[in-house]
Amino acid sequence: MNGKKFVESHFHKYLTEHLNAEIALNTIQNFDIAMNWIRSTFFYVRAVRNPSSKYELQPRMDKDLIDRKIEEMCLRQIKELQKNGLVILNGMNLQTTVYGKLMSKYYLSFETMKLFRQIKGSETYLETINTIVKCKEFSDFVIRANEKGILNQLNGSPIRFPIRGRIRSNEDKISCLIQAVFGNLTLPTPALIQESIKIIRIGDRLSKCLLEYLRLRQSNDSKFRCYKALLNALTIVKCFHAKLWENSEFASKQIRKIGAVHSSLLVNAGKTTIKSISETDARTIESILNLSAPFGNELLLNIMITYPTYLLDISLKSENVIQVHLKQLNEEYIYIGSHTVLIVGDSLNNLLLYEENV
Structure with a gap:
């Protein structure tokens, strides 16, 4: 058999993420460098040779017009990054922010980062889980017709947060599988088992990013009250790491x-x-x-x-001073890879103390 088909680029679909990563790495420092960088990509080669609606271009465009359209595309995505606090655009100069670096560090999609930026800090445990479930990183997992019956049975099992009604959407499937794994439920098909492994791996990355995002935002915005959301995110990170609910019998x-x-x-x-x-x-x-x-x-x-064993003692020293004393009881043992966090907040959702590796 003979035949040929041109390989096309999908780079433009993820241009926002690529631009943010290069700006975070300081590869791109201004708009001119950004355009030179784009001209070095396979996307630009195919856009010039095959201008079409696939690349948001029109057939038979000349090269100058193609360059102008790609410049507009690039500037539009940079302004979207700026709007969401991921880069700073000063004239034509570009600089990353702590949130842009975080997005690059955890390989987050732009849509997911926008979702995290909408967090108010007072989200409940279930709302925090649902925020992770809605992330674009799970978009490859679709619900199949032959899975609906199985997923509805899992939803009818004693999962922690049952989904109302029947399983209909991809988000319902993601939530159901995460809860099934955390609840130590048996998944009946190899396909669901394999998907659940991938989902937990992605969820672990997303939850760690969410936790770090809340810490950064709390550090950079004194008015941002996030004790509840931070505590919930920290608990969810533990769940994804252990593949169990924090209060699981297993x-x-x-x-x-x-x-x-x-x-x-x-x-x-x-x-x-x-x-x-x-x-x-x-x-x-x-x-x-x-x-x-x-x-x-x-x-x-x-x-x-x-596993370390701790003794926690809290005493009220004065009206405005609380003393927290944390002691490791089995001090003779050395822990490799253990991660301990001491977090203290008040009823007004203020974060009073956050200490890692205490």
Whole structure:
């Protein structure tokens, strides 16, 4: 078989994201450099050779008119970035902002960043989850006709935030699959299992970006009250990292060598927290899991090494002063990769303290 088909560019569909990334990297410092950069792309080559509606151009345009149209396109996208606080346009000079750097760091789409910029800081836990679910990064996951029955069954299972009515939209599917994973529910088809793995990976990136965005905005805007949203975002980051709800009975899935089956056996035996497992005799653990020694001893040692135990003491020193004392009880162990955050807020949604790696 013989034949040929020209490869076309999709660069213009993501021009906003590419421009922001190059400005954040300081590759593009003004509009002239931006245009020279665009002229070096495959998109420009194809736009000149094949001007068409695909590239927002008209057939048989001359090169000067094509350049002018691409300049307008580029300037329009830069002004959109400026409007949303991602770049600073001073005359024809361009400079990134902390939010533009954040968008580039986490490979966010422009639509997702605009969604984050609309956050008020007082969102509930469910509203924060729904913000992540609405992100454009999930647009590749579509609901298929043969999946609706399965998803409706999952929605009827004891998921934490059931979707009203029947599953109809792509967002409903994303929310349902995230909650199914966090709730340790079994997904019945290989396709949904594979999609859920990708969704959790994307959600982990988005939730971390949302958390960092709230911290940056709170640091740069003294009037922005965001304790509730920040606490919810921090909790959701934990959920995506552990692939479990923060109050899940299947907390043991986080322990090395404990999967879904062993975790269910521990839950049936009433061992629903890391603390309750750590206080259980090694031989009892082996009996519950139908495993031989020294598995129980290894499991308990792994818990002691991996999971810190804290004592939190809060005392009122005066009308305007609260003393927070945090002590690590098992100080003899060294924790690699553990991440601890101390966050304090008030009833007016003000963030009073945010300390990482305490």
